[in-house]
Amino acid sequence: MAVVTAPKQDRSRATRQRLLQAAVACLAERGWAGSTVSVVAERAGVSRGAAQHHFPTREDLFTAAVEYVAEERSSALRALPVQNRAAVLEALVDLYTGPLFRAALHLWVAASNEEQLRARVTELEARVGRETHRIAVELLGADESEPGVRETVQGLLDMARGLGLANLLTDDAARRKRVVAQWGRLLHEVLG
Amino acid sequence: MAVVTAPKQDRSRATRQRLLQAAVACLAERGWAGSTVSVVAERAGVSRGAAQHHFPTREDLFTAAVEYVAEERSSALRALPVQNRAAVLEALVDLYTGPLFRAALHLWVAASNEEQLRARVTELEARVGRETHRIAVELLGADESEPGVRETVQGLLDMARGLGLANLLTDDAARRKRVVAQWGRLLHEVLG
Numbered sequence: 001m002a003v004v005t006a007p008k009q010d011r012s013r014a015t016r017q018r019l020l021q022a023a024v025a026c027l028a029e030r031g032w033a034g035s036t037v038s039v040v041a042e043r044a045g046v047s048r049g050a051a052q053h054h055f056p057t058r059e060d061l062f063t064a065a066v067e068y069v070a071e072e073r074s075s076a077l078r079a080l081p082v083q084n085r086a087a088v089l090e091a092l093v094d095l096y097t098g099p100l101f102r103a104a105l106h107l108w109v110a111a112s113n114e115e116q117l118r119a120r121v122t123e124l125e126a127r128v129g130r131e132t133h134r135i136a137v138e139l140l141g142a143d144e145s146e147p148g149v150r151e152t153v154q155g156l157l158d159m160a161r162g163l164g165l166a167n168l169l170t171d172d173a174a175r176r177k178r179v180v181a182q183w184g185r186l187l188h189e190v191l192g
Numbered sequence: 193m194a195v196v197t198a199p200k201q202d203r204s205r206a207t208r209q210r211l212l213q214a215a216v217a218c219l220a221e222r223g224w225a226g227s228t229v230s231v232v233a234e235r236a237g238v239s240r241g242a243a244q245h246h247f248p249t250r251e252d253l254f255t256a257a258v259e260y261v262a263e264e265r266s267s268a269l270r271a272l273p274v275q276n277r278a279a280v281l282e283a284l285v286d287l288y289t290g291p292l293f294r295a296a297l298h299l300w301v302a303a304s305n306e307e308q309l310r311a312r313v314t315e316l317e318a319r320v321g322r323e324t325h326r327i328a329v330e331l332l333g334a335d336e337s338e339p340g341v342r343e344t345v346q347g348l349l350d351m352a353r354g355l356g357l358a359n360l361l362t363d364d365a366a367r368r369k370r371v372v373a374q375w376g377r378l379l380h381e382v383l384g
Contacts, residue, residue: 031305033225102304105357109301112294112360113223122361129358151374158371159347162354165297166321168304169314179350182343186378 016054018044023065028102032110037061063120066107069100070128077135085191088139089184092157093176095132096164104128105168132157142191152190159183208246210236215257220294224302229253255312258299261292262320269327277383280331281376284349285368287324288356296320297360324349334383344382351375 022044026035037058041051055061073095080091095101104125111121136153137144144150163179166172214236218227229250233243247253265287272283287293296317303313328345329336336342355371358364 029305031301034305106301108357108360109223109298113221113226118361125361148374148377151370152378154367155351155371155375158354158358159351160354161357162350162352165300165353165357166350168300169310169317175346179343179347182340183347185340186344186382189381190378 012054015044015046015050017068019046019051019054019061020065020068023061024069024103025099027062027065027106028099031106032062035062035106059116059120062107063117063124066100066104067124067128069103070131073100074131074135077139080139085140085188086181086184089156089180089187092132092136092139093160093163093180096160097167097173097176101164102168105165129157140187140191148190152187156183156187204246207236207238207242209260211238211243211246211253212257212260215253216261216291216295219254219257219298220291223298224254227254227298251309251312254299255309255316258292258296259316259320261295262323265292266323266327269331272331277332277380278373278376281348281372281379284324284328284331285352285355285372288352289359289368293356294360297357321349332379332383341382344379348375348379 019040023035023040026040026043030039035058037051037055038048040061041048044051051061055064077091077095080088083091107117107121108125111117133153136142136157140153142149142153144153159179163172163176167176211232215227215232218232218235222231227250229243229247230240232253233240236243243253247256269283269287272280275283299309299313300317303309325345328334328349332345334341334345336345351371355364355368359368
């Protein structure tokens, strides 16, 4: 049986991905103060030197991590089979209740007090926000040339973010389900 | 001219309030990691011993601070003259864009990773959340016996929280104004 050795480039990419996934998990569980390159390298089973080869600074690692996971989520969302609007709304809201949201939240809050992080996270957040909006419009079948539709979708994503925050300390799933069901009905009236 | 000396109890209350206000400002500006009893005492112009007399632990000081400012805000909101619904909605959303929201956000996020804080902040958040909901229902003239009205108001407050988060790193006022105007129209259709 032939042993297939992954080319160097593939191994390097796999190491990078392990680091990014470990970084998001670490940020979600320990927050910014508890998240260093060393802690992430250990969690990923990668040497500190290898980690620093991929990500020279802590800021590089964590902004790349949040971006990577956000992109994975966007792809998964885009790949959803065409569904009814209620299911789409639920999937959109779910984006804001998992470890990615927790990780991003820790990064935003740290960035609000740390100059080095602030510019990078602001730029990242704008990019991820635009992309999420585009996907939401597409999945909801919303026609943004109609007055008020753009702001309705934006408000929904703001609500989803607020629901994510409400879920930070306690399991808010039961209340969230009722709120989303009601706003789904209102959405249907606006979008037709 | 007679010098009026405040009774001891009044001075003590004034010291307590200075500490609470300094604690919220400190939390909003520096986050949890940068907020200690000593830093707050210095900012309030109070000795560390006096601060510890009022608040034996860091957790005591910061949860009391967020609660105190939340209560001040609730009173101010209740005292608003009866206004049209658009103005009420704007005032409610404004609650989530100032230093109190930033301070509370830092406290929530810290509590998600620190066991000592978690139970206290969860309890505080539930209390403040119920109170804000009550005030919103009252000011909006919402009849919660109608189906869907309760969830509509909850969703609005979730949206307001999400808008607060969107305002953390950049000034989001222009976008927020358009979103709130549109959701105000939707609200009007539900509440009649």
